[in-house]
Amino acid sequence: QKEVEQxxxxxxxxxxxxxxxxxxxxxxxxxxxxxxxQYSRKGPELLMYTYSSGNKEDGRFTAQVDKSSKYISLxxxxxxxxxxxxxxxxxxxxxYDKVIFGPxxxxxxxx
Amino acid sequence: GAVVSQHPSRVICKSGTSVKIECRSLDFQATTMxxxxxxxxxxxxxxxxxxxxxxxxxxxxxxKDKFLINHASLTLSTLTVTSAHPExxxxxxxxxxxxxxxxxxxHFGDGTRLSIL
Numbered sequence: 001q002k003e004v005e006q007x008x009x010x011x012x013x014x015x016x017x018x019x020x021x022x023x024x025x026x027x028x029x030x031x032x033x034x035x036x037x038q039y040s041r042k043g044p045e046l047l048m049y050t051y052s053s054g055n056k057e058d059g060r061f062t063a064q065v066d067k068s069s070k071y072i073s074l075x076x077x078x079x080x081x082x083x084x085x086x087x088x089x090x091x092x093x094x095x096y097d098k099v100i101f102g103p104x105x106x107x108x109x110x111x
Numbered sequence: 112g113a114v115v116s117q118h119p120s121r122v123i124c125k126s127g128t129s130v131k132i133e134c135r136s137l138d139f140q141a142t143t144m145x146x147x148x149x150x151x152x153x154x155x156x157x158x159x160x161x162x163x164x165x166x167x168x169x170x171x172x173x174x175k176d177k178f179l180i181n182h183a184s185l186t187l188s189t190l191t192v193t194s195a196h197p198e199x200x201x202x203x204x205x206x207x208x209x210x211x212x213x214x215x216x217x218h219f220g221d222g223t224r225l226s227i228l
Contacts, residue, residue: 008152032214043117043204043219044155051214088154097213099145103154 003027006089006102015111019076023089023102026070030091030100033065035074038086038104047087048074079109114138115207117220125228126197132190132223134205140185141207145217146178149202161188195227 006023013019021035032051036044048063050056050072056063064073072091076083089102114137122130134144143162147155159180161167167180177199179191188207192199202224206217 032216034216036219041202041222041224043115043206043221046113046216046218049216092213094213097160098157099217101154106152 003100004089004091004102006105008103008105010106010108012108012110013079015079015081015109017079017109019079019083019107019109021074021076021087021089021105021107023072023091024070025072025091025100027093027100028067028070029093029095031094032092033063033072034090034092034099035061035063035072036088036090036101037083038088040085044088081109081111084108113209113218115141115205115218115220117205117223119223120221121224121226123226123228124195127194128227130192130195130225132192132203132205132225134188134190134207134220136186136207136209136218139207139209141188141209142185143208144182144188145206145208146180146188146190147204147206149204149222155204158190192225195225197227200225200227 004025035048038044050063053065053067060077062075086104088104092099116135118133146158158173159167159169161182163182169175182188204222206219
């Protein structure tokens, strides 16, 4: 079993839709969780950074962490064509000092 | 804030050439920088962790004599691919951590696309 699993997609939605991106993980020692957005031929851009279980909102983005289920989500409201990118979840176990990335989900928002 | 610049963005060169890639943190000091490799439609693969003023820590399977890393200052790390061959062609991305703790998020450069002919 991989440490972090993420549906690679591709996921295609109409403009204005609510997008739900998810990752599951197997290591209960992961403590910090991040979502990155990566446009084609560019480096990943940090979108959200969370620690505790629950929700964190930033504009159109909401990150949700459920440590008991080992499940994290990123919700995008009112999706825009500019949101078309690959979304990577990432998590870190501080004692191990290494970030583990999911394989990424490719999202296309159709105008 | 937390801007990381990577240069060059694209390199095409002949087999046997050595290629140097620079990674700079522009608006913060980065005690730790990381070098990743990314294959098409795949996630990031950590190659090495670079701490300022000390030797880099390489991941298993990464040849340290092939991929030379130098982190001489708090704002600059370099990766040199020595005697590059076509199988070294890939997208190389650096990142920098803005704090000293492992819980601090990494900020990424825009990557270098390396093509070896």
